[in-house]
Amino acid sequence: MEEQVHTVKSYDEELAHLTGIIARMGGMAEAQFASSLHALSRRNEALAQRVIEGDIRIDELDKEVQSFAVRLLALRQPMAVDLRQIVGALNISGEIERVGDYAANLAKRSLVLHHVGVSVPVAGVVRLGDLVRGLLKDVLDAYLEKDVAKALGVWSRDEEVDAMYNGVMQDLITLMTQDSGTITAATHLLFIAKNIERIGDHATNIAEALHYQILGTSPAGLRPKGNTVGGPE
Numbered sequence: 001m002e003e004q005v006h007t008v009k010s011y012d013e014e015l016a017h018l019t020g021i022i023a024r025m026g027g028m029a030e031a032q033f034a035s036s037l038h039a040l041s042r043r044n045e046a047l048a049q050r051v052i053e054g055d056i057r058i059d060e061l062d063k064e065v066q067s068f069a070v071r072l073l074a075l076r077q078p079m080a081v082d083l084r085q086i087v088g089a090l091n092i093s094g095e096i097e098r099v100g101d102y103a104a105n106l107a108k109r110s111l112v113l114h115h116v117g118v119s120v121p122v123a124g125v126v127r128l129g130d131l132v133r134g135l136l137k138d139v140l141d142a143y144l145e146k147d148v149a150k151a152l153g154v155w156s157r158d159e160e161v162d163a164m165y166n167g168v169m170q171d172l173i174t175l176m177t178q179d180s181g182t183i184t185a186a187t188h189l190l191f192i193a194k195n196i197e198r199i200g201d202h203a204t205n206i207a208e209a210l211h212y213q214i215l216g217t218s219p220a221g222l223r224p225k226g227n228t229v230g231g232p233e
Contacts (some may be wrong), residue, residue, distance in 0.1 A: 011076060018089050019144070025061040025096045026140040032058070032103040033199060034134065037129040038200075040110040040122055040192065051107035058100035065093035088213030092143065095202045095209070099136065102195040102202075109195070112119055113188045120175065121186040124168045125193050131164055132200040139206045146149035148214050155207040155219050168193045 001133050032051050039048035072078065078086055113120075135154050142150035172186045172193070211219050 002022065003230065014068075014072055014076075014083065015085060017071065018065065021061055021065050021068065022089055022092055022096070023140075023144055025058055025065070025093060026143065028054070028058050028061070029096045029099040029103065030133070030136055030140060031135060032100055033106075033129070036103045036106040036110065037126055037133070039107055040113075040129075041126045043110075043114050045111055045114060048107040048111050052104050055104040058097055062093050062097040065089060069093075073119070074179065081214075084213045084216060087180055088209050091209045092206050095206045099199050099202050102199050106192050106195045109188050109192045113185060116185045118182055118185045120172075120182050120189055122189065125189055125196065128161070128168055128193060129163050129196050132161060132196050132203065135161070135200060135203045139203045139210070143210055146210075146214055148211055150218060151207040151210045155204055155211070158200065158204045161197060165193060165197040165200075166231050 032054055035047055035049045038044060039051060069086050072086050073083075076082070135157060138150055139154040142149070142154065169190065172190055174184045176186045208219060211217070
């Protein structure tokens with residue numbers, strides 16, 4: 001692994017500060033996602049509303065990363081691993097910001113679902129969420145630890161998310177076919193499942209960005225993908 005030796009202590013501090021902002025963003029996005037799943041499973045409207053309102057803080061941190069990274073690029077003119085660290089932070093910040101957006105959208109959908117008046121089983125969607133939560137936690141830990149192996153572990157499990165997502169979709173489609181009264185509620189749940197699957201994609205994107213940041217190469221081969229059934233976007 002490349003090592004960059006700096007003669008200016010403040011430069012190391014600036015890079016550490018950038019990493020710290022990403023860490024705060026990731027922690028907030030992870031918490032937002034967990035809360036949105038809890039709000040869905042427990043029909044907790046107050047918690048869902050807090051998730052929606054909390055998304056703005058992640059957006060603010062993303063803007064802080066963009067501004068600070070551009071400043072470092074302009075003033076430090078970094079090379080090699082330093083350049084990759086800064087550009088990687090820009091990419092990873094954008095991925096985390098999208099995770100926050102999807103968590104907020106999940107919370108909005110759960111509020112609507114609670115007022116439809118027809119109860120549909122959410123256990124399968126919550127299990128999908130728990131799987132993706134684990135991947136998100138692992139990839140954020142990998143970022144802080146600069147652990148390529150852990151990042152690759154997340155990258156290789158994208159297929160597992162796709163397989164579970166396809167199963168959830170098939171179950172919901174079967175439910176709607178058997179009982180037309182569930183169509184509206186099940187459709188909202190399909191959108192929620194898609195939001196969760198997309199969060200899994202963003203976790204995988206972070207793993208790829210981290211691999212490049214540390215090693216200067218993308219993961220070998222094609223990203224493992226299941227045959228994802230077309231669904232709501």
